[in-house]
Amino acid sequence: xxxxxxxxxxxxxxxxxxxxxxxxxxxxxxxxxxxxxxxxxxxxxxxxxxxxxxxxxxxxxxxxxxxxxxxxxxxxxxxxxxxxxxxxxxxxxxxxxxxxxxxxxxxxxxxxxxxxxxxxxxxxxxxxxxxxxxxxxxxxxxxxxxxxxxxxxxxxxxxxxxxxxxxxxxxxxxxxxxxxxxxxxxxxxxxxxxxxxxxxxxxxxxxxxxxxxxxxxxxxxxxxxxxxxxxxxxxxxxxxxxxxxxxxxxxxxxxxxxxxxxxxxxxxxxxxxxxxxxxxxxxxxxxxxxxxxxxxxxxxxxxxxxxxxxxxxxxxxxxxxxxxxxxxxxxxxxxxxxxxxxxxxxxxxxxxxxxxxxxxxxxxxxxxxxxxxxxxxxxxxxxxxxxxxxxxxxxxxxxxxxxxxxxxxxxxxxxxxxxxxxxxxxxxxxxxxxxxxxxxxxxxxxxxxxxxxxxxxxxxxxxxxxxxxxxxxxxxxxxxxxxxxxxxxxxxxxxxxxxxxxxxxxxxxxxxxxxxxxxxxxxxxxxxxxxxxxxxxxxxxxxxxxxxxxxxxxxxxxxxxxxxxxxxxxxxxxxxxxxxxxxxxxxxxxxxxxxxxxxxxxxxxxxxxxxxxxxxxxxxxxxxxxxxxxxxxxxxxxxxxxxxxxxxxxxxxxxxxxxxxxxxxxxxxxxxxxxxxxxxxxxxxxxxxxxxxxxxxxxxxxxxxxxxxxxxxxxxxxxxxxxxxxxxxxxxxxxxxxxxxxxxxxxxxxxxxxxxxxxxxxxxxxxxxxxxxxxxxxxxxxxxxx
Ligand code: BGC
Numbered sequence: 001x002x003x004x005x006x007x008x009x010x011x012x013x014x015x016x017x018x019x020x021x022x023x024x025x026x027x028x029x030x031x032x033x034x035x036x037x038x039x040x041x042x043x044x045x046x047x048x049x050x051x052x053x054x055x056x057x058x059x060x061x062x063x064x065x066x067x068x069x070x071x072x073x074x075x076x077x078x079x080x081x082x083x084x085x086x087x088x089x090x091x092x093x094x095x096x097x098x099x100x101x102x103x104x105x106x107x108x109x110x111x112x113x114x115x116x117x118x119x120x121x122x123x124x125x126x127x128x129x130x131x132x133x134x135x136x137x138x139x140x141x142x143x144x145x146x147x148x149x150x151x152x153x154x155x156x157x158x159x160x161x162x163x164x165x166x167x168x169x170x171x172x173x174x175x176x177x178x179x180x181x182x183x184x185x186x187x188x189x190x191x192x193x194x195x196x197x198x199x200x201x202x203x204x205x206x207x208x209x210x211x212x213x214x215x216x217x218x219x220x221x222x223x224x225x226x227x228x229x230x231x232x233x234x235x236x237x238x239x240x241x242x243x244x245x246x247x248x249x250x251x252x253x254x255x256x257x258x259x260x261x262x263x264x265x266x267x268x269x270x271x272x273x274x275x276x277x278x279x280x281x282x283x284x285x286x287x288x289x290x291x292x293x294x295x296x297x298x299x300x301x302x303x304x305x306x307x308x309x310x311x312x313x314x315x316x317x318x319x320x321x322x323x324x325x326x327x328x329x330x331x332x333x334x335x336x337x338x339x340x341x342x343x344x345x346x347x348x349x350x351x352x353x354x355x356x357x358x359x360x361x362x363x364x365x366x367x368x369x370x371x372x373x374x375x376x377x378x379x380x381x382x383x384x385x386x387x388x389x390x391x392x393x394x395x396x397x398x399x400x401x402x403x404x405x406x407x408x409x410x411x412x413x414x415x416x417x418x419x420x421x422x423x424x425x426x427x428x429x430x431x432x433x434x435x436x437x438x439x440x441x442x443x444x445x446x447x448x449x450x451x452x453x454x455x456x457x458x459x460x461x462x463x464x465x466x467x468x469x470x471x472x473x474x475x476x477x478x479x480x481x482x483x484x485x486x487x488x489x490x491x492x493x494x495x496x497x498x499x500x501x502x503x504x505x506x507x508x509x510x511x512x513x514x515x516x517x518x519x520x521x522x523x524x525x526x527x528x529x530x531x532x533x534x535x536x537x538x539x540x541x542x543x544x545x546x547x548x549x550x551x552x553x554x555x556x557x558x559x560x561x562x563x564x565x566x567x568x569x570x571x572x573x574x575x576x577x578x579x580x581x582x583x584x585x586x587x588x589x590x591x592x593x594x595x596x597x598x599x600x601x602x603x604x605x606x607x608x609x610x611x612x613x614x615x616x617x618x619x620x621x622x623x624x625x626x627x628x629x630x631x632x633x634x635x636x637x638x639x640x641x642x643x644x645x646x647x648x649x650x651x652x653x654x655x656x657x658x659x660x661x662x663x664x665x666x667x668x669x670x671x672x673x674x675x676x677x678x679x680x681x682x683x684x685x686x687x688x689x690x691x692x693x694x695x696x697x698x699x700x701x702x703x704x705x706x707x708x709x710x711x712x713x714x715x716x717x718x719x720x721x722x723x724x725x726x727x728x729x730x731x732x733x734x735x736x737x738x739x740x741x742x743x744x745x746x747x748x749x750x751x752x753x754x755x756x757x758x759x760x761x762x763x764x765x766x767x768x769x770x771x772x773x774x775x776x777x778x779x780x781x782x783x784x785x786x
Contacts, residue, residue: 029416085137117590326624349556364615
């Protein structure tokens, strides 16, 4: 089909100032307003990065859930990330989304960063390469990717106001590098909440106009983080093109007045409109008035669950193994831990999506083996929602039913938009209704988690009627709100009618409904649970403990305060390992945790936040049908106090990046402290020899041989070595059968040999390149002349 180039100037000339300015602020939580006169459709945005949530923040609109970005990065595989990106593009098209708000390209500066799980790596080059693959793949589906958050949003504490103080050299060589790599390709980009060197990022003319749009010639659309635009002129002049969400905000009439009074040139507004029109054209939302919407891009269908399963297995990172894995024969398995029956498959905050199914480790392993499950200990602070189908009833002021919607579980959440058919002006209350039939008699716990007023009834009798206040701090707390509990006697086999009623008042354009009805069976007591797990472990051939972080630990809106596993999980692991020497610990966390028991267990498999197919992928890897393909994209410390960078708490409103470019493995190498596991580490089920290395013509070539007795996959890593300092300059995933030798060639990028001195200077001369299976295990070395 012939593409007709749209004359943006002509379209802009047809719009009056008010219309142009209206286009620069969201029409609602997730979209830009349509302008039918010029053929511009509504442009719809949605969060990623692990799925496409769509316009509803609700399980009523399910999405495929991939593993979280630390897991994606652990594959080190650009092709696999491209497949994941294509799946996301497909999901976006299915949901009518034009702009995916992802990938997150901030760095793992400190393991305390609350959104660590949502970023790829501590290494700027690995982040840049995987980010570029992600962006290309999403956009090949005709959907814009939006790398975020530009720039230095590497922690959460006081994120709206904090000023990051960072040298130009560090910015250029480290934090800007992933953004530089995607600037030539991403159709949209998001500015961060924080400030950098005294200026908040939505107003940062130096970085947005100067570097991004100027030096890097970025022609895409710069979208603010949600509510990050807080000024009229400064943000308008600072380079942010679109203020999200809307329709209210600091632009609108105030910006129109600023233009009319000559404080903001109209050309500034026109440039923003041009960028929005270019974005619209790229995503098929701009067409000749009256013509039908663009036909979907013709692409091969991606089987979502199958791909999620593959990516999960490829990301699982085997940290230690005394030979217990893969399991041989048909062992009986003692499966232990709260996360074994309800795995945490994603981190919290805006990265959340609602998959229509989640395969738990318990379900996955039961398909394969005789499994005996014991809870052992539950570290979660909040009770889990009741997993059976529920209904949400939307009521007007007389109690009349405006609409009713089915829910897969007892979790009610609509942020930004109410479900279709619900009139926000008439809505007075949301009622969640479900039934529960206990399997055991006794004192059951019920909980309400939410903000506002709630009444909980059981068979019509009120058991809870209170107002729950929002704790101070970040509004992201709405996504993991405070919880209150009540104890209710219940009899096994009887069915109970449960209802939570939540008055919401009238919405001013933006819905905010977020509450959960939780439940827990009668608790026999902490010690009894632990003892039962130990007994089950002793009676089985192997024990698998699934241990991990909770929503109170890894989520948007706050940073972590420690790296210990929450609750008594360390104690549980030690007790189980003492009862069964064949104990495998499965770590279910998106970012580093301390593992003080590491030398007492037979194997440790890190499964990250594994996405919706957690259990099937786990069974494959434990039984050896798939190799654990992951390699750490970030150095894992033994203890928090060993970490080179821990300052994520502003002092006088600022966080100085005093460590400069030394984050991650570069800082560890410099400090001389041994971490628990180095960047790049991960075991497979076979072994490799590194045979030879050559350099020439800008390329480095390595030959490796699979010296084990089964096929395997190796991530060959190339580092620029300068004394004790190392920098990743190339990597490749190779596969080989037993005894087979494979050769891989990489081309280290020019940037890797450059330093920032007010401009890029290439360090000419002889450079040493080492190759190996992780940053601290150089197996081969060669000299390269630049
Ligand atoms: C997050 C962004 C996200 C946006 C919309 C913000 O709080 O920082 O990453 O895209 O919300 O949900």
